[in-house]
Amino acid sequence: MQTEQSLSGELTIYTVAEMQPRFMEWVTQRASTDSSDAPNVLRIDASEVSEVDAAGIQLLIGMSRYLAARDEQLLLVNASQRLLGACEMLGVKSFLETTTSGDENGH
Amino acid sequence: MDTEPTDDDLIEEMLPAFIEEANEQSDALEQLLLELESAPGDSSLLDALFRCAHTIKGSAGVFGLDNVVSFTHHVEALLQRLREGHLHLNPELNTLLLRSNDMIRQLVKQASRKVALEDDQSNERDALVSHLVKAAGKSSPVVQAHNEPVGSVAPDAPNTSAQHWQINVRFGADTFRHGIDPLTLLDYVAGLGKIDHLSTSLDDVPMLDTMDVESCYLSFDFVLESNATKDMIQQAFKFAIDDCALKIHASNADGSPLVEATPEDDTQPQPELVLQKQRQRSTSTGDENAFIRVQADRLDEVINLLGELVIAGAGASLVARQTRQRTLVEANQQVMRLIESIRNSTLKLRMVPIGDTFARFKRVVRDTATELGKDVTLEIVGGDTELDKAMVERIADPLMHLVRNALDHGLETPEQRQATGKPAQGKLTLSACHESSNILIRISDDGRGIQRDKVLARAWERGLLEAGVTPPDDDIHQLIFAPGFSTAEAVTNLSGRGVGMDVVRSNVEAMRGTVSITSEPGKGSCMEIRLPLTLAIIDGFLVGVGNSKFILPLESVVEVIANRSVATTVDSHGRCCVELRGEVLPVVNLRTLYALDSPQPERSSVVVVRSGMRRFGVLVDALLGQHQTVIKPLGLMLRSLRGVSGSSILGTGEVALIFDTPSLGQLAAQPRTVTARKPRSDGLASSIAHNHL
Numbered sequence: 124m125q126t127e128q129s130l131s132g133e134l135t136i137y138t139v140a141e142m143q144p145r146f147m148e149w150v151t152q153r154a155s156t157d158s159s160d161a162p163n164v165l166r167i168d169a170s171e172v173s174e175v176d177a178a179g180i181q182l183l184i185g186m187s188r189y190l191a192a193r194d195e196q197l198l199l200v201n202a203s204q205r206l207l208g209a210c211e212m213l214g215v216k217s218f219l220e221t222t223t224s225g226d227e228n229g230h
Numbered sequence: 231m232d233t234e235p236t237d238d239d240l241i242e243e244m245l246p247a248f249i250e251e252a253n254e255q256s257d258a259l260e261q262l263l264l265e266l267e268s269a270p271g272d273s274s275l276l277d278a279l280f281r282c283a284h285t286i287k288g289s290a291g292v293f294g295l296d297n298v299v300s301f302t303h304h305v306e307a308l309l310q311r312l313r314e315g316h317l318h319l320n321p322e323l324n325t326l327l328l329r330s331n332d333m334i335r336q337l338v339k340q341a342s343r344k345v346a347l348e349d350d351q352s353n354e355r356d357a358l359v360s361h362l363v364k365a366a367g368k369s370s371p372v373v374q375a376h377n378e379p380v381g382s383v384a385p386d387a388p389n390t391s392a393q394h395w396q397i398n399v400r401f402g403a404d405t406f407r408h409g410i411d412p413l414t415l416l417d418y419v420a421g422l423g424k425i426d427h428l429s430t431s432l433d434d435v436p437m438l439d440t441m442d443v444e445s446c447y448l449s450f451d452f453v454l455e456s457n458a459t460k461d462m463i464q465q466a467f468k469f470a471i472d473d474c475a476l477k478i479h480a481s482n483a484d485g486s487p488l489v490e491a492t493p494e495d496d497t498q499p500q501p502e503l504v505l506q507k508q509r510q511r512s513t514s515t516g517d518e519n520a521f522i523r524v525q526a527d528r529l530d531e532v533i534n535l536l537g538e539l540v541i542a543g544a545g546a547s548l549v550a551r552q553t554r555q556r557t558l559v560e561a562n563q564q565v566m567r568l569i570e571s572i573r574n575s576t577l578k579l580r581m582v583p584i585g586d587t588f589a590r591f592k593r594v595v596r597d598t599a600t601e602l603g604k605d606v607t608l609e610i611v612g613g614d615t616e617l618d619k620a621m622v623e624r625i626a627d628p629l630m631h632l633v634r635n636a637l638d639h640g641l642e643t644p645e646q647r648q649a650t651g652k653p654a655q656g657k658l659t660l661s662a663c664h665e666s667s668n669i670l671i672r673i674s675d676d677g678r679g680i681q682r683d684k685v686l687a688r689a690w691e692r693g694l695l696e697a698g699v700t701p702p703d704d705d706i707h708q709l710i711f712a713p714g715f716s717t718a719e720a721v722t723n724l725s726g727r728g729v730g731m732d733v734v735r736s737n738v739e740a741m742r743g744t745v746s747i748t749s750e751p752g753k754g755s756c757m758e759i760r761l762p763l764t765l766a767i768i769d770g771f772l773v774g775v776g777n778s779k780f781i782l783p784l785e786s787v788v789e790v791i792a793n794r795s796v797a798t799t800v801d802s803h804g805r806c807c808v809e810l811r812g813e814v815l816p817v818v819n820l821r822t823l824y825a826l827d828s829p830q831p832e833r834s835s836v837v838v839v840r841s842g843m844r845r846f847g848v849l850v851d852a853l854l855g856q857h858q859t860v861i862k863p864l865g866l867m868l869r870s871l872r873g874v875s876g877s878s879i880l881g882t883g884e885v886a887l888i889f890d891t892p893s894l895g896q897l898a899a900q901p902r903t904v905t906a907r908k909p910r911s912d913g914l915a916s917s918i919a920h921n922h923l
Contacts (some may be wrong), residue, residue, distance in 0.1 A: 137442040138404045146438055154613035176408045177413040181435055182443055212416050214428035214450065 127153070130199075131171030134206075136180030142179075146186050153195070165190060172206045180213050187218045198219040241293055245342065248289050251339045251521075251559020252298070257284045259331050263324055264592045270319045280309045285447050286334060291461040294468065295341040296444060298334065299461065304359050305330045308366040323365055328593070330358050363520065377410040382819055389397065395456065395463060396481035400449035402473040403442075410470045412448055419466050446473075527621070528581060536576055537860035538571075541570050544858065544881030570858060580620070584662045584671070585613025589624050591633050595658060598637045605644050605654055611661035623759055625671070628734040632673045632757050635731070640677035652676065658747055667758070668743075674756035680749035682706055698895060703767060707747045711735045742875045744892045760892060762875075770859035770878070772886065773837060774852035775820045776828025779886035781859050781878055782848065786891040790853060791836040805898060808836060808847060815849035823873070841895035848894070861888060873897050 128149050134142065153165060187197040197218040199206070210219055233727070242737075253884070261284040266275050283306040290298035305327065311317045333355055397419075401412050419425065428450060437445045454463065460478050465475050470646065524632040539744045543566050550562040588610045599606040617625075637656055644654035661672045681704065689695040689709045738745045742762050749755035762783075770781035798889075807815050817836055821828065836847040875890035 136411070136444065143438065143441075145445045150438065175413075176411045177446070177819075178411070178443065179242060180413070181446065181448060182438070182441075184430075184432055184435045185438040185441040188432065188435060192437060209413055212413060212420070213448070214430040214452070215432070217432075 127166055129168035129171065131173070134172055134178040134182070135173040135174055136178035139178050139182045142182060144207065146182065150186065150189055150195075158213060162199050164196045166200055167196045168201055168203040170203055170204050172203045175206050175209045177209075177213060180209055181217055183218060245293060248293050249342045251289060251855065252286050253335065254288045254689040256331055256335050256338070258282050260287075260328065260593055261589060263327055263331070263597065265724055266319055267321070267324055267372060267596075273313070276309070276313045276319075280306065280313050281550045283309055286338075290338070290341070290464050291339075294465070294469070294515070295338070298337045298341055298575070301330075301359065302335055304362040304366070305334065305837065306364050311366045317365070321608065322600070326358070326361055327366060328597075330362060333358055336432050346573060357914065369526045382814055393455075393457060393534060394481045395454045395458075395460070396451075396477075396479040397454055397463065398449070398451050398477040400475045401446045401470070403445040403447075404502055405446035405448075405470065405473040406444055407472055408470075410473055412446065412450070412618065415470055416450065418452065419463070422458040422463065422466060422883055423454050426453045426455060428452035428593060469576055501917075524579075531822075534574060536573055539569055540860050541575060541879050541881065545883075546881075548881045549563075566858075577618075578616075580618050581616035581862070582619050582623060583614045583619050584623055584625075584669070585610065585615075587622055587629065588613050588660045588662070591629070591660060592625070594633060595637065596631065599635060599641075599656075603643055606641055606656040606658055607661045609657060611659060612663045613692075615662035615664060615669060616918055617662075617761070621669075621741055624737065625759070625761065628759070629671070629673070629744075631662075631731075631734050632759075633660070636673060636677065636755070636757075636919045638681070640675040644679055646678075647675075668760045668762055671759040672756060672759070673759075674754060676754040679712065679751045679753055679755050680707055682751065685709055707749055710747070742890060766858050768888075770857045770886075770888065771837065772854035772857040772880075773848070773850040774825050774854055775850050778820075778824075778828075779854070779880060779884055780820065780850070781857060781886045782837060783889070783891060784840060784856060786839050788838045788840050791838065791847070792853065801831040804923060806849075810838065810847075816898045817849050818894060819849040821849075821851075823897065839895070844895050846895050846896075846898035848889075857886075859888060 132138070149167075150165065152161070176224055183197070183199070190197050198220050199218055200220045207219070210216060260280060262282065263273055266272060266279070271277065283302055287299055287302040287306055292300065305590075308323075308327070312319055314325075317323070333413075336351060337355075347727050361407075391465055391912050399412075401410075405412065406620045416425070429452070431449045431451075434449060435441065441447070456463070460480075463478055464476065467474060473778040543562075547559070547562045547566055550558045591914055592608055595606055595608040640657065642650075642652075647656060648654050657676045659672070659674045661674075663670050677741045685706050686695070686700065686709075689706075689712070690697040690699075692712075694709060695701065724885060734743050738759055738761070744760045746758045746760075747755060748758070769784040771784045771787045773782065793806070807814050808817050809815070815836075815838065820826065820828060831851050834849050834851055835853050836849055837853070838845060838847050857878075857880070859878045862878060864871070864874065864877055868877070871887075873889055873894040875893075876888040878886050
């Protein structure tokens, strides 16, 4: 299954301000293009996320809630260790792909 | 974790308040411990005791004073055992707790100066900790002694099994902007134990399109399984303290609250709030009154200005009288009345009851008596007598010396007492009362009294008296105030350290006070310290002799015999006698005493003054009435002048000398052999002239 977008680098309080419009672009693009293969799921490759903090996770929660309000779902695939750890610590698991096996993302 | 500089600044700023509070709590702790000695097992006292220790620990935690926290923790643990009734207070435990309390004081002091403990102090601390742990664990099978390395934040000693804490933390919107990352914070908390059942409230986070990405919307609920104390958990949130609402409950493993929750369930750990809360708590345990803390120098400034106002006001009234405009004079009188009431209430601000100072001696008496193998009770009388704060501080040291002296020299051991037919327990009484414008502090004991022979022998040996000369008993008593006098056979660490009674006397005299001693062999002795109530302003009675003006403290003036012709013989020191209602009243003639160059008028007045038990008259030319007197210190030249304690500036700009009634009384009384004052020739001349009147 293809990921539509990929997230990399830093997702922290220092970058959330510039990430927000990008994320908005991603979700609005989807709405207009109406992808057919997985209409309900926005899959984002998160393997290259190097740094993350609570503000970053909060932004992801915001995106997830925005999508949920439109009966869509956010799914982070192949999340980096750093991101996994942060999500676990903050008790946020809903947008993490439960099995992150290698063959699921052919990028 | 990013620490915000303002947090540190805030803590720095609050630290003095904490130190002061911790000291208050320590004082309360000591008082409670001493009270418990006479009422062991009183549960309300034990509860209060526990709260004091808990408060110290809690606020020390807020300020990150780990040394204080970890040590106080052990004290608290022992108190908890006592409170639960697993242990019973005995003198041994009491001593241990008192010593521990001293250690807490030391640690707080050290924390305030940010210096490390010295080796012997840390050894003492470690010894105390092991004693405390042993005492707390002795009769409790549940408790295992943890010998934690002191100095780090030690886990709860009495709880070996980890406890569950239900924690709810809601971060404020500005959390991120203040450089705080909840992720790091949680990571840190996770280091204290095991985080379980964590849930994040996702619904509070707005949608992506509407969210302010730099505001924090997060809140968490979780169970922490840890043997950390509540305070330590709070400490973890220290840096975010302004940015989060924190609730910590003791709970079961699944997060359901325990029936018996910890005392304060809802904590908003902002330093101000914490301190406020603790202050409220301390008011319920220790002081019953609420206080506003004012810096002493601000108060002094007000009093100084008030002094100037009094002088300026007196000047204004004088000018008003000269204009002979009735309305102006009346308006001025009104102003003067108001100034007087302000003066009285302002001076009252400085007044504190001496009882707090006295109460400190309970401990001294207890420890010292034990050390000397004596059994002594301390009785405190008139503890609510008020005295200027500055004086209270300065009197503490001389009092300490006198109390120790009484314990060391005055009171006997139980065996000696019983041998002389006295009750085995000795009695030491500290009392205070007002006496005209003075406060009288009395330290009396029912011991052996001053040993006249020993004092004499020592005085002869030290060359204070010519060998073989035996002066009257009163003079022998005065000898103990002589510099370098000490009769202690062995120099104990209590008294006989060379700083003797002469230091006591000079300290008291520096406060315009006097110290006297009475003693009865075998029955005990009594030290009396008389001090003026305040150092600043007094109500005076203005009198004139020739062109000179003098002020007598109004409260010591008993009556006035106006306009009588003087027909008694005055001796060379300006002393004479008059008859007052069939009694002989010694009178001091100021003109002769101070050798004033002005002719004696035909008629003079006698002001009858009381000093202690004594009454005497002061012969003056004119009675000028009541005067608000701002006391100014005497210059170097006049400091040796006898009978005078200060000076004051009158409204006219003239200077008036203020009499010190006790020493003036001494001048009026019988001639003293040792310190006879040589009259000057002109004084002699005027007294001779006077004889013919």
